[in-house]
Amino acid sequence: MALTREQIAIRVARELQDGFYVNLGIGIPTLVANYVPEGMEVMLQSENGLLGMGQFPTEDEIDADMINAGKQTVTTVTGASIFSSAESFAMIRGGHVDLTVLGAFEVDTSGNIASYMIPGKLIKGMGGAMDLVAGADNIIVTMTHASKHGESKLLTKCSLPLTGAGCIKKVLTDLAYIEIEDGAFILKERAPGVSVEEIVSKTEGKMIVPDHVPEMVF
């Protein structure tokens, strides 16, 4: 079975370490915050200018001046700090954020990522995604492996305008956990009950399959 959104978040959460500063993108990456292991402390960075993002507010706590990068009302955790967007992106560009998790339309075997624009269809903008992929060393891309029509999103070469060039090394799809190395996708783990053959057939770019590909356990 393909991973659910929650399972994708749970798998990403296993990459967290105590004391990590983490930036979570909009959508599935946001769910990772729900699965921080017991006893571990991580601080969430929101690129509008907040380090130490807390949970959503109660009705009584709602404050129009307190939002996250998804423009949602949020709260702060104890020990949070708030700063300007320039300061926020200095943290990101300066490589101070330990882990970045974000979504994508396509990735390719050169580590390129396309996530912000479908020409002629969707013209919304890149927001902070270009800064995040260029500035962070440790990035996990979460995405579906193929489109609804079965077209692979793991490609030899991205077909959409790039968000970043040569910056992606780790990809978690609904079918597999993959690392990108020396111009190929390395199949590291597969979703429970998903065969290596299915993953290979839904991967357009060159994929290296080790002798043993463990199944994820949830």
Add this chain to the structure above:
Amino acid sequence: MSGFNKVVNSYEEAMAGLKDGMTVIAGGFGLCGIPENLIAQVKKMGTKDLTIVSNNCGVDGFGLGVLLEDRQVKKMVSSYVGENALFMKQLLAGELEVELTPQGTLAEKMRAGGAGIPAFYTATGYGTPVAEGKDVREFNGRNYILEESITGDFAIVKGWKADKFGNVVYRHTAQNFNPMAATAGKITVVEVEEIVEPGELDPAHIHTPGIYVDRLIVGTFEKRIEQRTVRT
């Protein structure tokens, strides 16, 4: 003697001198920390052919979105414009130009502009459409693109409190782009929720020192929430 007193008493006075074709840098992220009354004043003045530099373009009917209604905006420099149907319509019809700029690059362009730095190299956008036509240079084995800084004829800023000398404090994440915008205007106009006497704000806690501020006005704010999320 007015000395350092930056306070003006009307929005007409606050935006006096704004002319067709000017560049206006606006603080705010989404609808958070936007100078909503200064924007409303620009709409009232009917100034045309404006280049607006702001992370977003408001929503339909609120924030910078209202300036689209009478086609006052020639060009937007923004990182994300997805919340606005009229924006999309004008863009796709070729009535509006947009220069999509990565959010961190946009913040840095304002910061650099205000700090007298004409351009800077960044890895952000290398190898993407953003890099087209820009100088590329390698430092320590990595490629960077040259981004030019931004200054505006006007900067419009939303603060929380300020003293009469224009020392400004922002509230929570309504800070966002406001401090950089404040530095980058030839004329910087700040609207706040409360004006206090000099000395009432802790000098060490000032976000925007008054040297950057030309005009200061107190207003009342709707503070519309774009994504109202609560926990149950």
